[in-house]
Amino acid sequence: MTIPRLQGAALATVVLVAVGSVAAPTAAGAAPGAPGAARYSAGAASVGDPYFPDQGNGGYDVQHYDLTFSYDPATRFMDATATITAVATQDLDRFNLDFRGPKVSTVTVNGHAHGFTRRGQELIVTPRPKLKAGHTFTVVVKYAGVPGPITDPDGSIEGWVPTDDGAFVAGEPQGAPAWLPTNDHPTDKATFRFTARVPAGLTAVGNGQLLSQKTRDGWTTFTWDSTEPMATYLATITIGNFQVTESTTPSGIPVYVAIDPRLVAGSAAAVAQIPQMIDFFSATFGPYPFASTGAIIDRAPDVGYALETQTKPIFSSAAGVGTMAHELAHQWYGDSVSPERWSDIWLNEGFATYAQWMYTEHTGGASVSQTFNSSSNYGRAASSPFWQTVLADPGPEEMFSNIPYNRGAMTLHALREKIGDGAFFRILRAWAANHRYNHAATADFIALSERESGQKLTAFFDVWLFQKGKPTTW
Structure with missing residues (x-):
């Protein structure tokens, strides 16, 4: 989401x-x-x-x-x-x-x-x-x-x-x-x-x-x-009343997009990049896990969010490029690999948010490092309420707040900095491959990270996932 x-x-x-x-x-x-x-x-x-x-x-x-x-x-x-x-x-x-x-x-x-x-x-x-x-x-x-x-x-x-x-x-x-x-x-x-x-x-x-x-x-x-x-x-x-288009990605995956006619113009840039997004994420995370892809862009003003419904993310208003990237990345992380318990929601939202940051960098926008350090993320003051919730257990009221999204993505970037790109991207691909069409928990991700990196990461994950407060050393 x-x-x-x-x-x-x-x-x-x-x-x-x-x-x-x-x-x-x-x-x-x-x-x-x-x-x-x-x-x-x-x-x-x-x-x-x-x-x-x-x-x-x-x-x-x-x-x-x-x-x-x-x-x-x-x-x-x-x-x-x-x-x-x-x-x-x-x-x-x-x-x-x-x-x-x-x-x-x-x-x-x-x-x-x-x-x-x-x-x-x-x-x-x-x-x-x-x-x-x-x-x-x-x-x-x-x-x-x-x-x-x-x-x-x-x-x-x-x-x-x-x-x-x-x-x-x-x-x-x-x-x-x-x-x-x-x-x-x-x-x-x-x-x-x-x-x-x-x-x-x-x-x-x-x-x-x-x-x-x-x-x-x-x-x-x-x-x-x-x-x-x-x-x-x-x-x-x-x-609904939809304008439907059908196409394929460069790698041959069918794309089916249904858009409320009132939202076509506002969604055009995001829809045009669906094939590019799928191929970029496939190269980064491993093969796209489903037989088709696309999007449903509807007008539902009382809803106010988008959701990674499998193969066709659904949007309640015009779709932006960043939001489209986020929902398509969920097809790997959240859809193919789903959470074992809802407290594991950071594994969905943190991964999709980090993928969104990577796609922004890939298309010439801010680097992942710049986004990590921005005022919306690590640049927040240590006194901010943003740091006062345990990421690995945000509770049902906060599970779709920006805490699992932004702090989840920051956890992944901090892990990348600690273990290096080689191990980090092996972990992302192994996570998608090992749990394809299944579910997994935070403990499984920690175990995979230690295996692929060859490092003991107990202190790292304790600071980022299980403690309140802004991490300062890891």
Whole structure:
């Protein structure tokens, strides 16, 4: 993400296939050969991320989401069918999905209709027959109504945000369940397919590749397929009146850009540099991790930020060159490699901010060193509140402030100065390669840095990541 935040139709249907993970409370049913020992139990109702304690679920691992829906901006009514594929990681007699969306009518598991309950953001499903560990299962959830935005701890909004011609759909850090039942945590990635039916004349833009676009009886149906694993917070299917252009980068990667006509002129410079940015970052960080790239530039004045939605970053206003570079760099750091816990957010934002600094230098602007030492960064007084938050644990209210962004980027530059360019750029490339399509934590980055540099960096990272105060020696 960039711009640090201050701030009567058929019912929809969702299908889920899951793989279990976290052990949960015991349930009835003794295991063979172990009288009194529980065999089946409920999947955990959370993955235990302290920033968002209700987020994510245990007992299964989602493999694929398939959502088919209609949406009419005039009524803001959604009528959808979603299919989710996953594998049970334990013997399950109950599991949860994260869902804050419209009214659910039915839930089926492997074709059998089952009872369900809703409690807060939890959609609680009790399958019969029960689910055995290692087996794939399919859940279909039917729901319909008016989805809407979710307000984050910093006061900003995300989720399904209505616009004057459609909807701006952004999910970081907890917005996906506003419109799709999910296992909503970066540690459970899956592939996605969206089939969106919207009034003719509008465009629905999703992650991945456009498989088809068909108009009939006043409605156009778009099918988007994202074949690389994706965290739920990076999913989008944004709807509006867009001017669409398609091209390729010099290295042959397809580029799909959708822009609100009111924002074309203001975004022209940034859009023109997308191919150059992708090739520069590929040369620096390693191969681009996805089959396509692009951008969605919409008019959503109540949002006020851009987000690195996978393959197509989304902007709520005209896109600037620096912001575009930031969001495209996230495709490596944040999208392909996602945070293990939200306290690791500096690994997303610090990396993307540093990439933005490097691109500025690459195109003839301020050097990275000059940006590091500027009054917005290391030039801030030691008494500034900017230095009074622990970077590796900023808290949910500060996770999108300029602290993870600027101090995260400064940490990387300080590391570069300490260990030299050779080791530093090996680390950046290894980080992207070793954790491709996965997730990782701050401890993993420290271990990699020590391995590649051959240096003991405990004191360095303690000063930059785990202590308050302006670093003076490292």
